[in-house]
Amino acid sequence: MGKLVYGAGQEYDLDDRVLTHVKLAIVAKLRRHESFLLNWDVPVEQGSGRVSLWISREVPLVFQFSGSRPPAINTVWLEALMHTSQRTGGMVVMSEEEAERHLPE
Incomplete structure (x- = not known):
């Protein structure tokens, strides 16, 4: 399990495979000086809820x-x-199996 450490040390646990793909997408956006929301659901075993980071x-x-x-x-x-990062709601962290559902048809 990897960690996304944000700001003044706030840590979020993400699977290494998920974190790798999120990292590549974030770096691509930041290289273009694009700010955005990053959103994901917190699993029940981690307390439930949602996270959104600017x-x-x-x-x-x-x-x-x-x-x-x-x-x-x-x-x-x-x-x-x-693709989801271009929406008003921001980039959505999804599972690998859900990816095709988030692409335009």
Whole structure:
């Protein structure tokens, strides 16, 4: 399980594979100086609810992985993350299986 460390040390647990894809999407946005919301649902085993973070170049951000090797990249999943980031509600962190549902038809 990896960690997304945001701002002044707020930590969020995300699976390494999910975190890898989210990292690539976030970095692509920030390289273009684009700020956006990052949203995900908190699983029941972690207390339930939702998280929304305002992501911008001005806020420190750390991606901490528990595994030593990066996973293979699923380009459809990455494209789905990038597509949702263009919406008013922001980027939605979804499972790999849900990715195609978030792409335009």
